[in-house]
Amino acid sequence: MKHAQTALASLCLGLAVLTAPGMAGAQSEPYKVFDTKPVITEGPYLSALSDTAVSVMWMTDAPSHAKLRLYDGDKVREIEPQVDGLVPVGQRHVVTVTGLEPGKHYSYEAIATRVVKLKPYWPDKGLSISCAPATFTTFSPQQAKISFSVVTDTHEDTARIGRLMKMVDWDSTDALLHLGDAFHWVDSEEQVWSKWLRPTVAAMGPGKPLLFARGNHELRGAYARQLAGYVPTPEGTYYYSRAMGPVHLLVLDTAEDKPDDTNVYAQLNRTVPYRESELAWLRGEVTGNRHFAKAPFRVVAMHQADWGWLPDSGAAWTALANQAGVDLVIAGHDHAFSYHAPDKTHAYHTLILGQDQLARVDATDRTLTVKVVSDKGVTAHTLTIPVRR
Ligand SMILES: [Fe+2]
Incomplete structure (x- = not known):
């Protein structure tokens, strides 16, 4: 892992920006540019890729501003984030790219430029650093298969x-999906990287996307409120759907496993209105999303297979999933494998993945297969679902 990080870091090159251009048409006096450039210390990695958008995130060792240079064949686009009209300056960088074309290859460079001092006029700047271009492919509603x-x-x-x-067979997998509880609780930025993202991104590289379904443990701890900044989504929510060829994937946030008024939360949880908003969004997806309507397979990925704690014990969610024709729920939380065939209550397959297992999902327009293998290499289960429409 250390080797991989070093190799990745070595791909980030200082740019030869040695002049201080000032602003075109503004006063001639330039702002100061010091001979210092940031180091990209983590990432870049792709978060929550879709068929038309992606969020790219990385870290630098010193305050910087960031942009993404996107190569689309011969065309080059630069995407620079702004918040309320200001370019963000910090060590954590997120650039969300929208307007991508489905099923298309792109390459990108993550670029960071050092900001030495944020003065009201003429802030002091530094030099830029850029990572070697990495490539990725957007999902497509039309792709023949997905893994x-x-x-x-x-x-x-x-x-x-x-x-x-x-x-993981990285060459043939289109994405890594983490079903939550990467943490016991979320305490700090260093923990987010050292206990999860650093080893994950080292394996995944800058070109495969991470899809993340938040677990109940991710709502806990002093840094829980900052976690979204490390698993950003183009939508800005922990729940979203993806049109991935034969699969319409619904990534849900099942939030906590106990009521908001449980004493341990000290009146700091309000998951009830949050889950109501999520359910309203889900209703819109299953009734209004064209890819959901025609996709051969509809898959729900979430942390708690029973939808998490809800005042109605999840009855409205189960009814909606049944009615919408969800084929498979894939979840975690139990730390042990189990499989539940469709029954009178749940009209869909439920596969709960264990803690030391890898599931590989492969789908065409005829068949969806999930193969679950333990970290000892033993196949725990193979589930094959034929298309029902
Ligand atoms: Fe859990």
């Missing part, structure tokens, strides 16, 4: 992450 690899409940065990990541 993704799934892990869950890694719970800060970096040896476990290492074992599971080695089992």
Whole structure:
């Protein structure tokens, strides 16, 4: 892992920006540019890729501003984020790219420029650094097949992450899906990287996307409120859907496993209105999304297979999934494998992945297969679902 990080870091090159251009048409006096450039210390990696958008995130060792240079064949686009009209300056960088074309190859460079001092006028700047271009392919509603690899409940065990990541066939997988509880609780930025993202991104590289379904443990701890900044999504929410060829994937946030008024939360949780918003969004997806309507397979990926704690115990969610024709729920939370065939209550297959297992999902327009293998290389289960329409 250390080797991979070093190799990745070495791909980030200082740019020869030695002049201080000032602003075109503004005063001639330039701002100062010091001979210092940032180091990209983490990433870049692709978060929550879709058929038309992606969020790219990386870190630098010193305050910088960031942009993404996107190569689309001969065309070059630069995407620079702004918040309320200001370019963000910091060490954590997120650039969300929209307007991509489905099923298309792109390459990108993550670029960071040092900001030495944020003065009101003429802030002091530094030099830029750029990573070697990395390539990725957007999902497409039209692609003939899709493959993704799934892990869950890694719970800060970096040896476990290492074992599971080695089992992934990266050449043939389109995405890594993590079903939550990467942490016991979320405490700090360093923990987010050291206990999860660093070993994950080292294996995944800058060109494969991470899809993340938040677990109940991710709502806990002093840094829980900052976690979204490390698993950004173009939508800005933890729940989203993806049109991935034969699969319409619904990534849900099942939030906590106990009521908001449980004493341990000290009146700091309000998941009820949050889940109501999520359910309203889900209703819109299953009734209004064209790819959902025609996709051969509809898959829900979420942390708690029973939808998490809800005042109605998830009855409205189960009814909606049944009515919408969800084929498969893939979840974690139990730390042990189980499989439940469709029954009178649940009209869909439910596969709960264990903590030390890797699931590989492969789908064409005829068949969806999930193969679950333990970190000892033993096949725990193979589920094949034929298309029902
Ligand atoms: Fe959990």
